[in-house]
Amino acid sequence: MMSDTNYLTTDFTLRSWFLTTDHKRIAILYFASLIVFFFIGGAAATLIRIELATPQADLVSSDVYNRLFTMHGIIMVWFFLIPSIPNTLGNFIVPLMIGARDLAFPRLNLMSWYIFMLGGCTTLFAIFAGGVDTGWTFYTPFSTLYSNSYVIVAAAGVFIAGFSSILTGLNFIVTIHRLRAPGLTWYRLPLFLWSLYATSVILVLATPVLAITLLLMATERFFGVGIFDPRIGGDPLLFQHLFWFYSHPAVYIMILPGMGVINELISCFSRKQVFGYKFVAWCSLAIAAVGFLVWGHHMFVSGQSLVASLVFSFMSFIVAVPSAIKVFNWTATLHKGSIHFDAPMLYALGFIGLFTVGGLTGLFLACLAYDVHATDTYFVVAHFHYIMVGGMVTAYFGGLHYWWPKITGRLYSEYWARTAAVLIFFGFNLTFFPQFILGAEGMPRRYHVYPPEFQVWNVLSSGGATILAVAYLMPLFYLGYSAFFGKRAPANPWDAPGLEWQTSSPPPEHNFTTQPVVTRDPYQYNEAFQAEPQNA
Amino acid sequence: MTDWRPPLALIGAWLGLLALLALTVTLAYVPLGAGNAVVALTIGTIKAGLVATIFMELWHRRGLTLVFAGAGLFWLGILLYLGSMDFLTRT
Ligand code: HEM
Numbered sequence: 001m002m003s004d005t006n007y008l009t010t011d012f013t014l015r016s017w018f019l020t021t022d023h024k025r026i027a028i029l030y031f032a033s034l035i036v037f038f039f040i041g042g043a044a045a046t047l048i049r050i051e052l053a054t055p056q057a058d059l060v061s062s063d064v065y066n067r068l069f070t071m072h073g074i075i076m077v078w079f080f081l082i083p084s085i086p087n088t089l090g091n092f093i094v095p096l097m098i099g100a101r102d103l104a105f106p107r108l109n110l111m112s113w114y115i116f117m118l119g120g121c122t123t124l125f126a127i128f129a130g131g132v133d134t135g136w137t138f139y140t141p142f143s144t145l146y147s148n149s150y151v152i153v154a155a156a157g158v159f160i161a162g163f164s165s166i167l168t169g170l171n172f173i174v175t176i177h178r179l180r181a182p183g184l185t186w187y188r189l190p191l192f193l194w195s196l197y198a199t200s201v202i203l204v205l206a207t208p209v210l211a212i213t214l215l216l217m218a219t220e221r222f223f224g225v226g227i228f229d230p231r232i233g234g235d236p237l238l239f240q241h242l243f244w245f246y247s248h249p250a251v252y253i254m255i256l257p258g259m260g261v262i263n264e265l266i267s268c269f270s271r272k273q274v275f276g277y278k279f280v281a282w283c284s285l286a287i288a289a290v291g292f293l294v295w296g297h298h299m300f301v302s303g304q305s306l307v308a309s310l311v312f313s314f315m316s317f318i319v320a321v322p323s324a325i326k327v328f329n330w331t332a333t334l335h336k337g338s339i340h341f342d343a344p345m346l347y348a349l350g351f352i353g354l355f356t357v358g359g360l361t362g363l364f365l366a367c368l369a370y371d372v373h374a375t376d377t378y379f380v381v382a383h384f385h386y387i388m389v390g391g392m393v394t395a396y397f398g399g400l401h402y403w404w405p406k407i408t409g410r411l412y413s414e415y416w417a418r419t420a421a422v423l424i425f426f427g428f429n430l431t432f433f434p435q436f437i438l439g440a441e442g443m444p445r446r447y448h449v450y451p452p453e454f455q456v457w458n459v460l461s462s463g464g465a466t467i468l469a470v471a472y473l474m475p476l477f478y479l480g481y482s483a484f485f486g487k488r489a490p491a492n493p494w495d496a497p498g499l500e501w502q503t504s505s506p507p508p509e510h511n512f513t514t515q516p517v518v519t520r521d522p523y524q525y526n527e528a529f530q531a532e533p534q535n536a
Numbered sequence: 537m538t539d540w541r542p543p544l545a546l547i548g549a550w551l552g553l554l555a556l557l558a559l560t561v562t563l564a565y566v567p568l569g570a571g572n573a574v575v576a577l578t579i580g581t582i583k584a585g586l587v588a589t590i591f592m593e594l595w596h597r598r599g600l601t602l603v604f605a606g607a608g609l610f611w612l613g614i615l616l617y618l619g620s621m622d623f624l625t626r627t
């Protein structure tokens with residue numbers, strides 16, 4: 001108990017941080033980098049929402065506006081959401097959860113961070129040197145023939161960051177296969193690990209296709225080789241096929257880890273085993289697999305053949321089934337649970353509602369006829385923000401609050417944490433619900449001017465965005481304060497059975513002083529838990 | 537890493553890949569009609585085989601490694617199958 005050094009205090013030099021192979025320190029490196037990317041992407045979003053408060057162009061020109069939403073999308077997708085939960089919470093928690101000293105390849109883990117930063121800096125360079133105006137999807141022929149912006153540099157950054165994704169996925173797969181503690185069978189794994197496993201499989205199988213796609217795009221742009229341009233022998237839809245073959249699975253890279261976190265939170269704060277454990281576990285893998293069969297739903301109006309559209313539409317309905325099973329199982333877990341409304345639980349409940357709205361509107365878009373009306377409107381924008389921001393970012397915050405005492409060894413202010421959770425929920429809905437209405441009424445996405453009759457909903461949305469921005473800034477302060485001045489956290493503040501709570505907070509350098517042995521199923525909570533950590 | 541292989545095999549494979557690349561480029565300038573595509577794809581397949589067996593060390597044939605390599609191939613099949621479904625049924 002009183003071994004005084006932990007992973008944070010073993011060594012204070014910069015060198016010990018930048019050359020560390022400790023998964024916990026690498027997680028902290030990722031945390032720090034992702035905060036920066038999140039706020040850069042957020043700054044772009046702020047400018048977009050300010051511009052859209054009025055129908056005319058008052059703040060930025062159309063050229064600048066194109067660069068803003070492109071930068072927002074690229075940064076948020078590849079430099080925040082994809083690495084968010086896996087590389088921070090996952091990096092920190094996976095070895096602890098399975099009772100290991102580290103990930104299977106600690107040096108590869110560090111290398112993955114350096115590659116990520118190299119990719120991030122490359123893309124940032126492109127953005128600050130003059131920007132990119134293709135949208136995050138880099139669609140041809142605009143990106144190859146017409147765009148007069150830093151397309152290749154930005155794509156190079158994404159290309160490089162992809163290798164970091166692959167290495168992380170590889171590391172998690174090998175770790176989960178090889179380093180489980182004695183007695184920790186597959187069906188005793190916490191569901192967070194099942195979902196990270198499924199995520200890793202997608203990372204490894206899909207990311208190479210993105211790399212190939214971007215390389216082909218750059219080849220055509222730079223050398224004029226005919227790949228996508230029909231005038232020189234290419235096929236104009238090939239780019240979209242390749243891009244979405246990666247990017248639809250990538251949306252599951254962005255949501256599965258969030259779903260995994262929610263399992264941990266819901267069961268902890270209902271003091272119950274997750275309902276239908278095996279179903280939830282296998283649904284993660286089902287989502288990963290079926291997620292590869294639906295990409296054509298992004299191409300319904302592209303000129304893709306009707307047969308293909310019908311097949312992709314059908315498969316898109318199928319892919320919603322495992323997600324729905326998860327939502328039902330979380331709800332069933334709450335049923336007759338002993339529910340505690342601690343901050344992480346508020347985030348988890350918010351996740352369930354917002355994810356459900358996002359998922360159900362995905363089904364609207366999967367209908368061929370409705371999609372013709374809704375595609376490229378704000379309806380699509382609202383759909384994916386409900387999942388990616390309402391879902392994934394909320395889960396990220398929930399997980400961060402849940403494991404914060406373990407990561408930092410400190411308790412945070414429960415009052416401020418709950419306030420932020422509630423504000424995020426309301427701010428989010430006020431920002432994005434009006435966008436469903438705007439989209440249904442026909443407001444197209446990616447324009448900086450719009451007809452005056454759309455202004456009401458846009459003003460509401462921009463107002464909501466202000467609340468959301470404040471709510472997202474709050475944790476920076478109270479968590480930042482807690483990291484230095486918070487009350488010391490006990491090893492197991494939530495009275496939870498997971499292995500990560502069996503070691504001290506923060507954990508020692510190699511996680512456990514003795515090798516833990518697992519003898520029971522996960523989520524064996526005792527109902528009597530009362531203590532809610534309070535920071536007086 | 538217990539059975540570290542002398543890099544000879546790696547260098548050999550690399551030289552082999554370069555030779556095949558040269559062959560691809562040369563044959564691309566020989567007019568064979570539809571045969572050009574066949575030749576290019578055949579050489580491409582041989583190259584992929586070299587990479588898989590030697591660089592990816594698949595000849596070790598450990599169960600799980602093969603499952604993942606097979607999954608990669610299977611997913612490539614999905615890409616080609618569903619992708620070509622569009623191209624073949626376009627009207
Ligand atoms: C429940 C299953 C889902 C279904 C059936 C579904 C369906 C769709 C469809 C049909 C579109 C295309 C709309 C259009 O452009 O006309 C779309 C767009 C999108 N979806 Fe989903 N979706 C689902 C889940 C998700 C998830 C989990 C995420 C993210 C984590 C996500 C993120 C996106 C994004 C980013 C776009 C827009 C891409 C763009 O054009 O920029 N979706 N979705």
Ligand SMILES: [Cu+2]
Binds near residue numbers: 247294295
């Ligand atoms: Cu999709």
